[in-house]
Amino acid sequence: MSDLDSQTAYWDASATTKTFTHPLHMPWLDGTDRHAAVLDYGCGYGRTMEALLQQDFNNLSGVDTSPGMISRAGTLHPTMHFAVLDTPPMLAYPDASIDVVILFAVLTCIPSNDAQRRLVGELSRVLKPGGMLYLSDLLLQDDERNRDRYARFAERYGTYGVFETGDGGVCRHHSSDWFTSLLADFEIADIRRITVATMNGHESAGIQLLARKPTRPAH
Numbered sequence: 001m002s003d004l005d006s007q008t009a010y011w012d013a014s015a016t017t018k019t020f021t022h023p024l025h026m027p028w029l030d031g032t033d034r035h036a037a038v039l040d041y042g043c044g045y046g047r048t049m050e051a052l053l054q055q056d057f058n059n060l061s062g063v064d065t066s067p068g069m070i071s072r073a074g075t076l077h078p079t080m081h082f083a084v085l086d087t088p089p090m091l092a093y094p095d096a097s098i099d100v101v102i103l104f105a106v107l108t109c110i111p112s113n114d115a116q117r118r119l120v121g122e123l124s125r126v127l128k129p130g131g132m133l134y135l136s137d138l139l140l141q142d143d144e145r146n147r148d149r150y151a152r153f154a155e156r157y158g159t160y161g162v163f164e165t166g167d168g169g170v171c172r173h174h175s176s177d178w179f180t181s182l183l184a185d186f187e188i189a190d191i192r193r194i195t196v197a198t199m200n201g202h203e204s205a206g207i208q209l210l211a212r213k214p215t216r217p218a219h
């Protein structure tokens with residue numbers, strides 16, 4: 001992954017100040033065994049893991065490229081398991097060892113198509129056949145401020161929807177078709193639209209997808 005696809009310094013600088021808000025829709029996980037191995041990829045300060053702990057999930061691990069985020073997570077949740085990812089998206093988990101992957105507001109931090117595809121491939125590798133990927137991310141917005149910045153930065157970054165945040169980050173908003181193409185090797189179990197407060201205080205349209213790794217590889 002290029003530096004642009006992890007931006008560790010930016011996320012380290014944000015580690016103590018930013019609040020993340022994508023909601024965890026518990027009905028999607030209600031039928032999941034509470035001992036299931038859950039991996040929160042790009043876990044930040046452990047927000048969604050805390051929500052899962054409250055629902056009695058007891059096999060939770062979180063990884064993130066930002067040592068600052070992982071340090072805050074460890075302080076807030078001393079009994080949970082966190083690790084810093086040095087060579088994203090490579091994970092130190094064996095093939096087919098994870099039941100559920102949580103991927104919340106992480107693709108928005110990864111501007112390039114290739115890096116997003118590599119990440120999803122790695123998540124698929126560690127997921128058990130039949131395991132679930134629960135993705136939450138931001139859609140292309142249709143207001144003028146966002147359309148302006150998509151247009152302004154499209155040439156520099158080569159992808160419509162990638163933009164500079166103004167405080168040192170580069171983020172991406174996506175078409176809903178992009179997510180379905182990214183998850184083409186998965187079976188989509190459910191999709192929901194959400195509205196989220198972004199970390200810089202704006203209301204944005206988002207999407208959540210619950211995707212199952214097929215029990216047999218696609219031909």
Ligand SMILES: C[S@@+](CC[C@H](N)C(=O)[O-])C[C@H]1O[C@@H](n2cnc3c(N)ncnc32)[C@H](O)[C@@H]1O
Pocket residue numbers: 001005006007011012020021022041042043044045046047048063064065066069085088089103104105106109110199
């Ligand atoms: C917007 S925050 C979301 C945190 C958490 N998932 C939540 O919803 O509360 C994005 C997180 O992804 C991490 N991140 C960014 N690029 C990453 C990458 N390529 N691999 C792993 N983590 C990454 C950042 O350090 C940050 O903690």
